[in-house]
Amino acid sequence: MKLNKQPLLILVISFILGIFFQDYFSWADNFIYPIIGICILILVSTFFRYYFLHITKPYLLGLMFFGIGVVLHFFNSFSAQDISFSKNEAIVFKISKKLNSNDKKRKYEAFAQIGKENINTILYIPKSENELDFKHYYKAEAYISKPKTPQYDFQFDYAKYLKRKNIGYQCYINGKIITAERNDLSRSEKLSQTRLQVLRNIDKTDMSSKSKEFLKGIILADRTEIDVQTVQDFNRSGLVHFLAISGTHIVVIFGLFYFLLIKILPLKLRKYAIISSLVLIWLFTAFIGFGSSVVRSSIMLSVYFIYVLLQRKPDLLHSLALSAFIILIFDTQQIFDVGFQLSFLAVLGIFWLNQPIVSRFPIQDNWFKKLIFNTISISVAAQLATLPLVLYYFHQFSFISIIANFFIVPFSEIIIVFSFVMTALIGFNLDLNILNKLYDFIIEVLLKVIHWFADFDILFFENISMNLLEVFVLFLIIYLMRFAILKLNIRNFSRLIMIVFVFLIIRTGFNIYENSRSEILLHDFSKNKVLSVKKKNQVCFWVNENSDKQKIIRFIINPYCSAKRLHRYKLKVFPKTTQKVVYKGKIYEIN
Incomplete structure (x- = not known):
């Protein structure tokens, strides 16, 4: 591949570098406005035909796109208002998105009014309360707090994550919730409410709870109530991309629409089948809430088929670059989304490695060999390309994922189509008992197979350090x-x-x-404290006996071991009463 044949890709890379530059240095407006002026001058200079401008044009355009990235990210950066609230405030709010629940609370993104102030917030509702919907306003007493930055750099920065989503506060509902009917629903909110109703219809079916949650996740992008064990199985088996809405789902659903339309439309209207299928895909994308991964996939698919309709040879890298540029123009923060990075890297990996890997396989002289060899090569190419970032963000990898993808992916199209049909039938209140039982049986077998793959602990590695x-x-x-x-x-x-x-x-x-380093750290975790003492390549953690050890391992110990490149640790438990630890003349209290 010659990069001079990919000018759009180079310009988009320059644009992305500008976003990273601004995010790191956070230049103020006294730098931004001169950059805007420079970008305008470069744009104007492209209309002049001087030799010097001609030979420097590629570099000037690269610089201009770099500057555009800096400018757009400056205007797209969120700064939380410094508003002082008392511990408990009466808030009026409406929900904008349902998030993953935990053991005790449901979570929502919400727009709240507190006195005269309006804020975007994460809302925590006790599970004893009824589920919220989009067609009501709500009022309740809530404890309001700003998310804190982590104590240490190896911990996940939840405050920064929320800031990238323009959210600056968390509200914990601790009083009775009063509801009021809304009469000002926007189109997107009406679609969200319709989707919520379909989710509730799925809950009313007689399928097992795991099958219901799988169906809601694979088609409607709702994994908010899925059980921890199932999520862990998909993560450990390397099949989480199958559960989440991704490019595979969009392509399969597009193929289903296209297949049905070409059976209806005459041959001379075949191109309208593509256009209609793209329109239906975007309606589907809107229906499930314009999730970032779905939008990415839909844009890439649309760009690809626009090339086809214009009778131009589709170029994967052009489609990829244009899709990324369109998304980042509207929201530069998307580049920091892990899903965004992994999905585009997977496509790049398939482009870069798929054909070389296939060329090393025996000749594919029938459809079965093509299916098997292409499944293996695409899976290996995508996993190799995303492996560095998977290790950097998640610090774990399972070699069983290659085998699991080989067995599961060939059946993914059938399962996605079946799930889509089931969702459509349930959405129109056509609850067919025989189909429910068949779907329930297939998904239970699938989840058991995935759990079997996930149980290969010998091939699963965690706490892998990577900078x-x-x-x-x-x-x-x-x-x-x-x-x-x-x-x-x-x-x-x-x-x-x-x-x-x-x-x-x-x-x-x-x-x-x-x-070679030794250190002593005191970690805050919920209402408990954890003391860690590291001496070279050994570390010991002291925790209170009433603390949640599994969560401490997940949120404190594992990130620490990953950052400090440790493979073993000791965990010591103190009695419930306050304890004092003396280490090298210093006293540490564990409360």
């Missing part, structure tokens, strides 16, 4: 793998091995550095 430098070198390795697979000669093989050695040297250096 940005290591991620960059891993991407270099993946880049060079294409050439080594296509043509395994001394030159390509030696380059690949050299970069692998560089990666091992860098990784070993970071391991030695972290394992």
Whole structure:
């Protein structure tokens, strides 16, 4: 691939670099307005035909797109209002999105009014209360707080995550909720309410609870009530992309629409089948709430088929770059979304590695071989391309995922189509008992198979440390793998091995550095404190006996071990009463 044949991709990369630059340096408006002026000058200069401007045009355009990225991210950055509230306030609110529930509370994104102030907030409702909907206003007493930044850099920054979504507060409902009917629903809210009604219709069917939650997740992008064990099984088996709405789902549903339309429309109107299918896909996208992953997939699909309709050869990289640019123009914060990064990297991986991997397989002289070999190659290519970021963000990987994808993915189209038909029937109140039982049986078998794959602990690795430098070198390795697979000669093989050695040297250096350090940290967790004492490559955690140890392991111990490159830890429990620990002349209290 020659980059000079991909000008749009290069310009979009420049645009993205501008977003990262502004996010890191946070330039104020006294820098932003001169950048706007420079961008306008560069744009005007493209209309002049001077030799110097002609030869420097690619660099000037790259600089202009970099500046556009800086400017758009400046105007798209959210700064939470510094509003003082008492601990308990009466709030009036409406929900804008339903979020994942926890053991005790349901969570929603909401728009709330507190006195004369309007805020975007995360709302926590006790599960003893009825579920909220979009067709009511609500009023209740709530405890209001601003999300705190984490104590240490290895912890997940929830405050920053909410800030990227323009949310600056959390509200915990602790009083009776009063409702009032709304008569000002927008079109999007009416669609959200209709979707909510379909979700409630699914809950009324006689399928098992796991099948209901699977159906709601795979088609309606609602995983808010799915049980922890099922989510863990999908994560550990590397099949979480199957549960979440992704490009595969959109392509399959588009294919279903197209198949039905070509059976209805005459041959000369075949192109209108594509247009109608795209319109239906966007209606579906709107219906399930314009989720970021669904919008990404729908834009990419639309761009691809616009090339087809214009009778131009579809270019995957052009489609990918244009899709990313369209999304980021409207919301530059999307580039920091893990799903955004992984989905685009997966497509890049398929573009870069799929054909080289397929070329190493035996000749595919029938449809079965094509199905099997392409399933393997696409899965391996996507997983290799996303592996560096998966390790960086999640610090875990399972080798069983390659085998699990090989067995599950070929059946994914059938399951997606069946799930879509089931959702449509239930949405129109056509609850067919025999179909419910058949679907319930298939999904129960599927979940058991996925659980079986997830139970291969020997192939599952967690607390894998990874920093940005290591991620960059891993991407270099993946880049060079294409050439080594296509043509395994001394030159390509030696380059690949050299970069692998560089990666091992860098990784070993970071391991030695972290394992030579000792430190004592006091971690706040809910109402408890956790004391960690690290001495070189060993660490011990002291916790109170009434604390939730599983959550402490998940939110404190595992992130710490990943950041400090530790493979083992000790966990010691103190009695419920206040304890004092003396270490090297210092006293630490565990409450």
